[in-house]
Amino acid sequence: xxxxxxLNQTREQITALDNELLSLLAKRRELSLDVAxxxxxxxxxxxxxxxxxxxxxxxxxxxxxxxxxxxxIISLYQSIIEDSVLNQQAxxxxxxxxxxQKPQYIAAYLGAKGSYSYLAATRYCARRQVDMQELGCQxxxxxxxxxxxxxxxxxFLPIENTSSGSINEVYDVLQHTRLAIVGExxxxxxxxxxxxxGSNINHIKTVYAHPQPISQCSRYLGIHGxxxxxxxxxxxxxxxxVKQSSTSNVAAIGSAEGGALYQLEAxxxxxxxxxINQSRFIVVAQQPVDVPEQLPAKSTxxxxxxxxxxxxxxxxxxxxxxxxxxxKLESRPIAGTPWEEMFYLDIxxxxxxxxxxxxxxxxxxxxxxxxxLGCYPSESVKPTHLAHQQLxxxxxxxxxxxxxxxxxHQPEPQRYSKTYKTSPTQIKCEQLEFNAQQPGAIIELQLxxxxxxxxxxxxxxxxxxxxxxxxxGLHLQPNLDNTLIQLxxxxxxxxxxxxxxxxxxxxxxxxxxxxxxxxxxxxxxxxQSILTTLGTLLLPVIIERNNTASTNALLNAxxxxxxxxxxxxxLCESGIKVNNSxxxxxxxxxxxxxxSTTHLPVIVNPCYAVEMPQINAYIPAMKKLQADGVVLHxxxxxxxxxxxxxxxxxxxxxxxxx
Numbered sequence: 001x002x003x004x005x006x007l008n009q010t011r012e013q014i015t016a017l018d019n020e021l022l023s024l025l026a027k028r029r030e031l032s033l034d035v036a037x038x039x040x041x042x043x044x045x046x047x048x049x050x051x052x053x054x055x056x057x058x059x060x061x062x063x064x065x066x067x068x069x070x071x072x073i074i075s076l077y078q079s080i081i082e083d084s085v086l087n088q089q090a091x092x093x094x095x096x097x098x099x100x101q102k103p104q105y106i107a108a109y110l111g112a113k114g115s116y117s118y119l120a121a122t123r124y125c126a127r128r129q130v131d132m133q134e135l136g137c138q139x140x141x142x143x144x145x146x147x148x149x150x151x152x153x154x155x156f157l158p159i160e161n162t163s164s165g166s167i168n169e170v171y172d173v174l175q176h177t178r179l180a181i182v183g184e185x186x187x188x189x190x191x192x193x194x195x196x197x198g199s200n201i202n203h204i205k206t207v208y209a210h211p212q213p214i215s216q217c218s219r220y221l222g223i224h225g226x227x228x229x230x231x232x233x234x235x236x237x238x239x240x241x242v243k244q245s246s247t248s249n250v251a252a253i254g255s256a257e258g259g260a261l262y263q264l265e266a267x268x269x270x271x272x273x274x275x276i277n278q279s280r281f282i283v284v285a286q287q288p289v290d291v292p293e294q295l296p297a298k299s300t301x302x303x304x305x306x307x308x309x310x311x312x313x314x315x316x317x318x319x320x321x322x323x324x325x326x327x328k329l330e331s332r333p334i335a336g337t338p339w340e341e342m343f344y345l346d347i348x349x350x351x352x353x354x355x356x357x358x359x360x361x362x363x364x365x366x367x368x369x370x371x372x373l374g375c376y377p378s379e380s381v382k383p384t385h386l387a388h389q390q391l392x393x394x395x396x397x398x399x400x401x402x403x404x405x406x407x408x409h410q411p412e413p414q415r416y417s418k419t420y421k422t423s424p425t426q427i428k429c430e431q432l433e434f435n436a437q438q439p440g441a442i443i444e445l446q447l448x449x450x451x452x453x454x455x456x457x458x459x460x461x462x463x464x465x466x467x468x469x470x471x472x473g474l475h476l477q478p479n480l481d482n483t484l485i486q487l488x489x490x491x492x493x494x495x496x497x498x499x500x501x502x503x504x505x506x507x508x509x510x511x512x513x514x515x516x517x518x519x520x521x522x523x524x525x526x527x528q529s530i531l532t533t534l535g536t537l538l539l540p541v542i543i544e545r546n547n548t549a550s551t552n553a554l555l556n557a558x559x560x561x562x563x564x565x566x567x568x569x570x571l572c573e574s575g576i577k578v579n580n581s582x583x584x585x586x587x588x589x590x591x592x593x594x595x596s597t598t599h600l601p602v603i604v605n606p607c608y609a610v611e612m613p614q615i616n617a618y619i620p621a622m623k624k625l626q627a628d629g630v631v632l633h634x635x636x637x638x639x640x641x642x643x644x645x646x647x648x649x650x651x652x653x654x655x656x657x658x
Contacts, residue, residue: 028080029087036088040095045294046088052081052384078383089295089377090127096292100182100285104131108143108152111210111234112136114258116189118236120281121156124185138233140173147179147284155179155284160328161189163216163274170282171332171344174302174373178536181300181374183283190277191217192266194239194259195251201267206230208238209253217253217271239264288374290352296378297350298327303343303363303370304334304538311366312343318362319347322355327380334538342369351375364567365421369538371565415562416555416569421599427540427568429516432467432497434570434601439622439656440629441466442499442603443649446636447473451486456640458490464646465653468497470519470631474507484514499542505530512537522546522574525557535564544572544605551590551597558600570601572631575609584609588621595626603629612648619655630656 039046056074063073094101105125109117113134125132135152137143146152157170191213195204207227214221214229221227232238238252239262252259256266282300291297305311319326328346349356351372363370413419427434434440443466445457458469469491477483491498500511501519508530511518518537522544524530534541541561545554558569573591575584586609594602604627606618615632622630632652635645 025080029084032084032088033091035084036091039088039294040092040292043292043294046092046296047085049384055081056384081384082381085381086127086379089379092292092295093289093377094128097289099287100289102130102153104133105154106133106135106152107154107156108135108137108146109156110137110140110143110158111236112240113236114239114254114261115234115236116187116255116258116279117156117158117234117281119255119257120158120185120187120279121154123187124154124156124183124281124283127185136234136236140169144173144177144179144284147286148177150286153285154182156185156281157284158212158279159184159282161212161216161277161279163272163277164212166330167212168332171330174344175332175335175342177284179284179286180288181282181376182285182287182289183376184280184298184379185283186278186280186379188277189216189272189279190255190269191253191271192256192259193251193268193271194254194256194262194264195242195267196245196248197263197265199248199251199265199267203249204251204267205249207251207253208232208241210235210238213253213271216273216277219273220268220271282374283376284374289376291350291375291377293350293352295350296348296380297375298378299347299349299351299356299375300373301345301347301360301371302373303345304340304368305343305366306368307340314366315343315363318359318366321362322359324349324355324359337538344373348378361420364415364562365423368568369565370567371536414555414559416558416598416600418597418599423599425567425569425599425601427570427601429540430467430497431495432517434603434628436623436626436628439627440468440603441653441656442468442470442497442629442631444470444472444501444607444631444633446634447471447477449477450638451483451490453638453640454487455490457634457637458494458496460641460646461634461649462494462496464649465657466496468499468517470499470501472501472503472521474500474511475504481510484510488514502530508533512539515539517542519572520544522549522572525549525554528560531557531560532564535561535566537566539566540568540570541566542570542572542603544574545576545590547575547577547584547608549576551587551593555594555598558598570603570628571598572603572605574605574631586610586618588618588625591622591625591627601628603627603631605631607631607633612645616651616655619652623656 056077059077060070060073064070107121107125109115109121111117113136122132135146137146140157143155143157147155158167159170160166205228208230210232213235221229232241235254235258239254239259242250242252242264243262251267252264253271259266303315305315316326325348326345327348330344331341332344334340334342432440443461461469471487474480488498497516498514499517499519500515501521502508502511502524503521505527517540518534519542520530520534523546525543525546543554543557554571558571561569571594573587573594575586577583578585586606591602591604604622606615610618619630632649634641
């Protein structure tokens with residue numbers, strides 16, 4: 001019997017082979033980037049699954065000849081292929097977005113060094129071969145604020161976990177930010193019980209952890225009912241508490257990698273309820289990115305469908321029609337709107353693809369609000385298997401492809417146009433509805449006003465038949481915030497829509513908080529900042545025509561709002577100045593043009609151009625020309641409405657509805 005090789009010598013040989021393997025893997029990674037450079041020129045898909053299948057089949061055959069198990073070969077090379085794919089994607093994505101290429105990224109993440117968010121950020125930056133400057137944050141809101149302010153280049157937000165599901169707090173903050181999703185990364189989460197060196201599981205009394213790991217390890221913690229749980233804002237904070245503790249009877253739930261940064265040991269591993277426990281993070285930045293067409297992409301959008309039977313089904317049918325795969329659907333309540341929900345969708349498609357473009361156009365026509373949060377490379381690399389072929393869904397037919405090609409070469413119709421949407425847009429708020437058959441009636445009240453006088457006036461206006469009250473002059477009302485609350489309560493009591501006029505940009509935050517509908521004063525019609533903000537809101541918006549603007553300028557203003565996602569836009573014709581005159585004339589020809597051009601409701605405010613006693617003569621013409629509503633004005637008063645004005649308003653509404 002031959003003498004075995006000394007153990008130390010064998011270990012040295014293994015170490016030498018490991019070093020050689022690492023060098024070969026590094027060389028293979030470099031060659032994969034050469035492949036990416038070639039695909040950048042040829043514009044070929046990042047993955048060739050048939051080649052991957054042939055590669056695995058050949059390697060399995062060669063491995064068996066060398067005594068290696070097929071499962072071992074497949075598992076090893078699936079990891080290598082995944083690494084190659086993700087590195088090629090990162091390279092091509094960087095080439096398509098040169099403005100994002102910097103030697104160092106400032107990354108905002110939850111917690112401190114060692115948290116799962118920190119590990120996700122580290123992986124993302126390492127994949128792109130850039131240094132990471134750390135910016136730990138105490139909350140998801142703080143991450144958003146850091147990126148919005150420019151303090152950080154990227155923010156990393158955990159969006160879902162395979163064990164505990166979606167992270168609702170993150171979905172909620174996404175409703176209120178203009179940041180774009182520019183990437184994603186997924187990390188394996190192996191929860192460990194981390195304690196100081198020399199600690200024993202039998203001595204542990206207190207466990208520090210973030211709520212998410214506690215949820216994901218509920219079975220393990222249920223077995224150890226003797227543990228006292230202490231909630232922390234992040235896993236990093238939990239580990240820091242254990243590190244700083246003067247006793248050895250405390251532990252934290254976190255990763256072994258993170259624990260090592262705090263000189264903690266894993267005294268228990270595999271705590272999670274599920275064997276496979278992964279967390280997916282989204283990456284947010286100030287500006288969206290372009291995704292090359294050869295990369296697998298995801299598009300994330302939010303939409304509100306409104307409360308009508310089958311609304312969500314209709315929206316999802318659009319995706320099916322265009323062969324788009326929805327890989328995530330999440331609903332969250334809309335703040336201030338009981339029993340209505342916002343839907344978040346992840347779709348496996350590039351925003352620039354023809355299918356996605358056509359689907360978005362159709363969705364804009366049937367949803368109440370829709371906005372794309374981002375398009376980014378998908379890091380979900382599906383492993384290639386030898387057991388079956390992966391099938392690709394082809395487009396329906398050559399005829400359909402030809403029709404699509406023709407459509408893409410046609411000029412893009414404007415969102416406000418009847419070409420874009422053939423059916424009239426229907427908008428309803430409380431009892432206020434805009435359509436030519438049953439025009440809406442709004443009356444404007446000037447602030448400031450006492451709440452008791454307001455209640456008397458509103459009661460009389462409700463009895464006359466008005467469905468909406470428009471408040472003007474926010475800047476004139478003392479104690480504005482509290483007064484608005486009282487005014488809104490009164491209008492809700494009488495089932496009247498609360499419409500607030502935006503005369504200044506500073507009016508917008510408070511108005512959006514209290515109003516059922518917003519009215520953009522004509523003087524602000526050209527304010528792109530306000531128009532863009534209005535487009536991000538869920539509230540219906542009335543845009544008043546500036547008295548020096550053309551009808552096309554009014555339509556362009558509406559397009560700005562529509563393009564941001566808000567599909568609830570009403571146009572208001574209020575008259576124009578003719579030939580440099582200071583007098584305002586009601587432009588009924590403009591009303592005709594608008595009604596023939598747009599699917600949006602068009603209402604008329606005659607009060608700037610026509611004296612109150614003469615309005616009755618114009619209302620039949622407005623009706624004949626299919627106006628969808630009218631705005632009248634109430635004279636400013638600190639008392640109850642005068643009887644003669646009540647009589648006049650009564651005549652106006654009789655003319656409108658007879």
